[in-house]
Amino acid sequence: MLDLxxxxxxxxxxxxxxxxxxxxxRQGQLQGALHLSVGQEAVPVGVCSVLRDDDCVLSTHRSxxxxxxxxxxxxxxxxxxxxxxxxxxxxxxxxxxxxxxxxGFLGSNGIVGGGIPIALGAAFAHFYQGTxxxxxxxxxxxxxxxxxxxxxxxxxxxxxxxxxAVCENNGIAATxxxxxxxxxxxxxxxxxxYGIPAERVDGNCVEEVAAAAERATAHIRQGKxxxxxxVRTYRVEPHCGIIMDNRDPEVARMWTEEKDALKGLRERHxxxxxxxxxxxxxxxxxxxxxxxVAAALAAPEPELNHFRKTFGV
Amino acid sequence: MMKHISYLNAVxxxxxxxxxRDERIFLVGEDLDIDGGVWAETKxxxxxxxxxxxxxxxxxxxxFTGLAAGAAISGLRPVVEYMYPDFIHxxxxxxxxxxAKARLMFGGQAPMPVVLRMCASGVGTRExxxxxxxxxAWFAHLPGFQVVFPVTAADGxxxxxxxxxxxxxxxxxxxxxxLYKKQDVPEGEYVVPIGKAExxxxxxxxxxxxxxxxxxxxxxxxxxxxGEIDAEVIDLRTLKPMDxxxxxxxxxxxGRLLVAQEAAPCCSIGSEVIRxxxxxxxxxxxxxxxxxxxKDVAIPFSANLEDYVxxxxxxxxxxxxxxxx
Numbered sequence: 079m080l081d082l083x084x085x086x087x088x089x090x091x092x093x094x095x096x097x098x099x100x101x102x103x104r105q106g107q108l109q110g111a112l113h114l115s116v117g118q119e120a121v122p123v124g125v126c127s128v129l130r131d132d133d134c135v136l137s138t139h140r141s142x143x144x145x146x147x148x149x150x151x152x153x154x155x156x157x158x159x160x161x162x163x164x165x166x167x168x169x170x171x172x173x174x175x176x177x178x179x180x181x182g183f184l185g186s187n188g189i190v191g192g193g194i195p196i197a198l199g200a201a202f203a204h205f206y207q208g209t210x211x212x213x214x215x216x217x218x219x220x221x222x223x224x225x226x227x228x229x230x231x232x233x234x235x236x237x238x239x240x241x242x243a244v245c246e247n248n249g250i251a252a253t254x255x256x257x258x259x260x261x262x263x264x265x266x267x268x269x270x271x272y273g274i275p276a277e278r279v280d281g282n283c284v285e286e287v288a289a290a291a292e293r294a295t296a297h298i299r300q301g302k303x304x305x306x307x308x309v310r311t312y313r314v315e316p317h318c319g320i321i322m323d324n325r326d327p328e329v330a331r332m333w334t335e336e337k338d339a340l341k342g343l344r345e346r347h348x349x350x351x352x353x354x355x356x357x358x359x360x361x362x363x364x365x366x367x368x369x370x371v372a373a374a375l376a377a378p379e380p381e382l383n384h385f386r387k388t389f390g391v
Numbered sequence: 392m393m394k395h396i397s398y399l400n401a402v403x404x405x406x407x408x409x410x411x412r413d414e415r416i417f418l419v420g421e422d423l424d425i426d427g428g429v430w431a432e433t434k435x436x437x438x439x440x441x442x443x444x445x446x447x448x449x450x451x452x453x454x455f456t457g458l459a460a461g462a463a464i465s466g467l468r469p470v471v472e473y474m475y476p477d478f479i480h481x482x483x484x485x486x487x488x489x490x491a492k493a494r495l496m497f498g499g500q501a502p503m504p505v506v507l508r509m510c511a512s513g514v515g516t517r518e519x520x521x522x523x524x525x526x527x528a529w530f531a532h533l534p535g536f537q538v539v540f541p542v543t544a545a546d547g548x549x550x551x552x553x554x555x556x557x558x559x560x561x562x563x564x565x566x567x568x569x570l571y572k573k574q575d576v577p578e579g580e581y582v583v584p585i586g587k588a589e590x591x592x593x594x595x596x597x598x599x600x601x602x603x604x605x606x607x608x609x610x611x612x613x614x615x616x617x618g619e620i621d622a623e624v625i626d627l628r629t630l631k632p633m634d635x636x637x638x639x640x641x642x643x644x645x646g647r648l649l650v651a652q653e654a655a656p657c658c659s660i661g662s663e664v665i666r667x668x669x670x671x672x673x674x675x676x677x678x679x680x681x682x683x684x685x686k687d688v689a690i691p692f693s694a695n696l697e698d699y700v701x702x703x704x705x706x707x708x709x710x711x712x713x714x715x716x
Binding site for chain 2: 134136165166167168169170171175177179184185187188189191192194195196197198199200201202203204205206213225226229230232233236237388389
């Protein structure tokens, strides 16, 4: 069963993390590409609530939420994004290349669709070693138009590999709305084509995401092969950094005000998520985040001699 | 003691010995679980190791290359087979952006012990433009790979053993012109280290550096020149890292460098050999170095056209004669 307070904590943390990253970006302290996942927090928190440390996640360019939900490593994430030696990828990767082997996070990915077959490899490794772990990939609806997804679904189904495909169907790929890029929005049909069970899920309802992920992982761990979740959500921020965003403001208002994942969770469980509880969680999150940012800002840059030695250059 | 076996038998021996030694090694690629692949390049291994360790796949290069990447990050040691080098293009994101870069972009925490094996590399067999690419320079250019190109049965076995024990990704080119050629291979454990060239003919007049099937053309050329030009022939065997010690020692002796390759000339392995020698041993050179290569065009089908485009022993002989003037 999903721990609602825990879910609320991590969803709040991811959202605050993204807002804090954005402010650091605007101050010029955080450089490079920055893809924020504000609005989509329920997806990684719901899915990762049923994953174990030995289940492996491969993520996308928009990976902060996935990383935080899977690893709970706030400090390593922000330090990496600030290019510090203490970052989860030692300052070599940045926002798009987060990594944490111990917690089963085998990499975010700067190439749309790139992580999908790698997750199949993580699934294959579990099959190969006779363990009941899972290889899970998050990908956007944009990546669902990449050939890697189709090849991977076929191979996963053919070999009955323990593979979980989570499509974060947020209705937009970079700046192109999905109806303009995609002949059929219904991503569950892709799974049907390969004989893979699939569900369409309300991605702004963490309980529904967790319940669907529980059904999916139960199926997979029984050795029945892959599963696909078509999770509907909304990306509140623009694609990257300060790129212009021309989406319909009325649709944006509906998602951010009426369908907001945190607001919905509070309203569905007022007896558990009382204002006292949520205030306490928000204060804890703020404190943890600020201390992580302060530690990262105080941390050293990657050591050049260490880099030379590690990579022989 | 030597045994006389085909190139592919020698490499299959290496795979077999290493798979028996290391449970983490598995093979993945098209048709591998059916008669050992279309070249019979893994013959007998599916019968011995089963379909878990010899994973036949659909024609989905991106998916099975990515599968290898994910398996490698997870601790396995995949050997990925491409029926022809040309087919790796459709998996190039997984090769170039994932496998080549994972170690760097995750701060050294994601080693990628993957062998990318292309056993049908080559030209001269009338297979036309899309089945005749020589891609070794592409992979040498990409930071992250070691690149080997053995063309004798012994080197095939010895370098495959090294590739299977390497920490990072190794691109393993093989020549389809020698796959079934029988040669001597030492009995028992035989390992050729990555990064070691071989002087295959000693000479005093000119250093002739080559690799891949160019080895056989260079030896033919050296025979044709015998009595007039005494060429020292070096087979690089490993293209990256390049064994400059062996190359430079020879250039110091002969003062002349001629590089012969079957690939096109622009930004190629030969260009790199010349760059290194000019930078590191300019003073030893009596003449400007030369590169003989195939022409800068895709490979045409018709025999007379292909033979015109592809570097031939006569091209080596002509260039060597000009250099001795």
